[in-house]
Amino acid sequence: MSQAGATWAGNDLCKLFEGPTEDNLDAHARQMLVKSRDFFKEVDRLLKSISLYGLQHPAINQLKMRAFDVLTELLELQDEVGFEVGPYDFLLYDQSIYEDVGVESSFVYKFYLDGIRRISIRRGVTVEEMRRLLGVVLSDWHDPALFEDDAVTLFWTQAFEHIHYTVMESFQDNIKESEARAHSVVGIIESVRRGGQIYARRPIFRDAHLALEASDLAQFQENPFALDEISLVRLASLIRTYDRETLEKFIEILFRATLQGMGSHEERQERVVGLFDRIARLLLSSGRIDELERLLRKIRLLKGPDGVSLPINVAVIEKILGMWSDREFIETLLAYFDAPDCPFWASVLEICKMLNAEAAYKIVDCADRIQNAAYRKSLLDWLPERLLGQELRVAPLLKMVSEDVAHMLLHVILRPPWLFQTAQLAMESRFASVRYAGISALTDCREPGFDALILSALKDDARKVRGKALQILMKNPQCSLSAYLMESIDKKSFDSAPLEEKRRFFLAVERCGAPDDWLLKQFHTHSLLRRSALAERRHCAAIALAVREHPQAKALFEACIQGLFQPKIVVEACVWGVTYLACEPLERERQRQAFFFSSEEKAS
Numbered sequence: 001m002s003q004a005g006a007t008w009a010g011n012d013l014c015k016l017f018e019g020p021t022e023d024n025l026d027a028h029a030r031q032m033l034v035k036s037r038d039f040f041k042e043v044d045r046l047l048k049s050i051s052l053y054g055l056q057h058p059a060i061n062q063l064k065m066r067a068f069d070v071l072t073e074l075l076e077l078q079d080e081v082g083f084e085v086g087p088y089d090f091l092l093y094d095q096s097i098y099e100d101v102g103v104e105s106s107f108v109y110k111f112y113l114d115g116i117r118r119i120s121i122r123r124g125v126t127v128e129e130m131r132r133l134l135g136v137v138l139s140d141w142h143d144p145a146l147f148e149d150d151a152v153t154l155f156w157t158q159a160f161e162h163i164h165y166t167v168m169e170s171f172q173d174n175i176k177e178s179e180a181r182a183h184s185v186v187g188i189i190e191s192v193r194r195g196g197q198i199y200a201r202r203p204i205f206r207d208a209h210l211a212l213e214a215s216d217l218a219q220f221q222e223n224p225f226a227l228d229e230i231s232l233v234r235l236a237s238l239i240r241t242y243d244r245e246t247l248e249k250f251i252e253i254l255f256r257a258t259l260q261g262m263g264s265h266e267e268r269q270e271r272v273v274g275l276f277d278r279i280a281r282l283l284l285s286s287g288r289i290d291e292l293e294r295l296l297r298k299i300r301l302l303k304g305p306d307g308v309s310l311p312i313n314v315a316v317i318e319k320i321l322g323m324w325s326d327r328e329f330i331e332t333l334l335a336y337f338d339a340p341d342c343p344f345w346a347s348v349l350e351i352c353k354m355l356n357a358e359a360a361y362k363i364v365d366c367a368d369r370i371q372n373a374a375y376r377k378s379l380l381d382w383l384p385e386r387l388l389g390q391e392l393r394v395a396p397l398l399k400m401v402s403e404d405v406a407h408m409l410l411h412v413i414l415r416p417p418w419l420f421q422t423a424q425l426a427m428e429s430r431f432a433s434v435r436y437a438g439i440s441a442l443t444d445c446r447e448p449g450f451d452a453l454i455l456s457a458l459k460d461d462a463r464k465v466r467g468k469a470l471q472i473l474m475k476n477p478q479c480s481l482s483a484y485l486m487e488s489i490d491k492k493s494f495d496s497a498p499l500e501e502k503r504r505f506f507l508a509v510e511r512c513g514a515p516d517d518w519l520l521k522q523f524h525t526h527s528l529l530r531r532s533a534l535a536e537r538r539h540c541a542a543i544a545l546a547v548r549e550h551p552q553a554k555a556l557f558e559a560c561i562q563g564l565f566q567p568k569i570v571v572e573a574c575v576w577g578v579t580y581l582a583c584e585p586l587e588r589e590r591q592r593q594a595f596f597f598s599s600e601e602k603a604s
Contacts, residue, residue, distance in 0.1 A: 022095055029093050032081065035074040040090065040098035042067035050138065068130050075123040082120035087112045090119075107137045107151075114151040118166035125162035132158045272316060277323040284329065289336055289344035289351070296321070296354045318356060325359040330366050337375040345375050353382065360386040361394055364409065368402045380408040387412045391422075398425040398434065406434045414438070420447040427453060432462035439468050443475055451478040458484065463501060470504040474592075477511040485509035486518060495533035499540075503595055506540035510548050519545055523556065535567035542570065546577030547592055554581055 046063045084091040087109060089099035100106040136154045155165050283292040299320055336344050352363055370376040387394055391413040398406050406429055414422045419441055426438025439457045457469035489505055522541035525534050545553040557574035560566055
């Protein structure tokens with residue numbers, strides 16, 4: 001990793017293993033180190049000032065120019081200077097020139113985490129480029145707008161002319177950077193799995209090789225996978241303390257090594273599924289939701305040996321993700337939606353999207369626990385696409401879930417061939433709007449049990465639901481319901497209903513085949529005690545007789561209009577009846593429709 005100009009001194013064997021020190025560098029390299037540290041001191045001072053006073057403070061521009069001047073002096077010593085990016089610091093000639101151990105708040109750590117391994121600045125860099133580089137450094141990575149972005153993306157969008165960066169393309173590229181790979185656990189596993197060669201027991205800096213014989217391999221035994229209490233504590237420590245990149249490497253090594261391991265396919269599956277389940281639940285219980293999202297995303301992208309995705313690998317991945325479809329896991333995950341300010345709301349949503357389709361049922365079942373309406377809506381807006389194919393399984397939830405969740409379910413399942421079954425379940429909801437939506441879908445239904453469902457709607461407490469049932473009867477009359485309608489009208493409680501609803505009941509019973517003598521009886525009813533209510537009944541009966549085009553209707557209406565002491569509301573109905581009977585058939589149909597549909601909003 002050392003750059004041109006660095007020199008090694010002495011033949012001390014210890015120095016060979018200790019690596020370079022500043023004393024081993026030549027004068028030019030040491031001068032470069034001094035100027036580089038001066039530059040980063042100015043950068044550090046600039047960043048601290050911005051954090052205290054903001055970008056608009058008058059002193060910020062002056063500090064920015066001082067940092068640029070020092071950078072210009074550095075590039076006068078060499079046309080281009082390249083800084084290696086480590087987890088906590090920038091390096092030049094293997095020497096630390098800027099260190100920040102803040103980890104999560106450190107831009108150095110963020111660059112390293114996203115795969116940037118080297119940043120080079122060439123002579124000719126401008127103040128504007130430095131300003132844009134500063135903008136990348138100051139990015140707020142907790143901003144939801146940057147959720148899908150990383151440091152590499154922001155560097156790329158800036159299209160720097162004199163600033164370049166080198167990115168670790170993949171995990172394999174990263175571990176091949178070290179010549180000691182063959183002596184690592186990963187290298188040994190790969191060598192043994194492919195029956196290749198490993199180094200013999202000679203000094204590790206020699207190139208000699210020795211192939212393993214079959215007798216050597218026979219001595220190796222693979223212990224059954226198990227996690228005792230101590231091992232589980234160690235795993236928890238790994239998950240809670242190691243950085244993201246280490247965890248991702250561990251996941252990929254585990255997956256590949258397990259798929260290539262010995263034992264039956266079922267045994268290998270149990271090993272990898274069990275360990276991944278423990279990792280995920282430890283992340284969830286410790287509140288590291290962003291890390292859990294990265295884990296699932298990594299699992300979704302895992303490949304088999306040589307980077308090839310095989311059906312057997314896909315099956316293992318699906319089984320792993322299927323472990324997290326239980327109610328306890330889903331409830332714990334969705335509970336983070338109600339955390340203060342919900343810092344992980346985007347991660348929770350993405351995790352739900354990456355789970356298996358079977359998890360969607362449990363998510364619907366648990367959605368009511370989310371108190372924040374906006375977060376609950378973001379979840380419900382996405383869920384329908386995952387519920388396709390599970391319609392009959394989720395339909396019973398209509399009876400139990402909240403109003404907005406129920407409407408989301410209706411959007412998915414209120415369609416053939418589950419239309420009638422869904423409407424039946426919707427009618428058992430405690431929410432009138434859900435019952436209304438369910439019954440509204442049955443306008444052209446011919447299913448057995450249809451009349452029983454309409455009867456249930458006619459008895460509903462919500463006027464809107466009863467009104468929709470009457471509308472359906474107008475288009476699809478059921479003679480079996482005629483008796484119930486007549487009984488309802490004859491009850492004293494009917495007198496308290498609004499006139500509009502009374503008219504619809506009379507017209508519905510007319511469509512369902514009420515006898516002529518019953519309608520005539522209602523028209524001729526008189527009482528001094530309930531004069532107002534009975535006048536409304538006579539009003540409705542007159543309209544029903546007109547719609548039926550009863551042979552005696554016109555004569556009855558004219559006599560009523562000319563009679564004395566007739567209630568005004570009854571006379572108005574008779575006048576309408578005479579006019580109606582004189583209309584053309586199309587106009588009559590329009591007026592019948594108006595009685596049922598023109599005031600639907602009022603009926604709610």
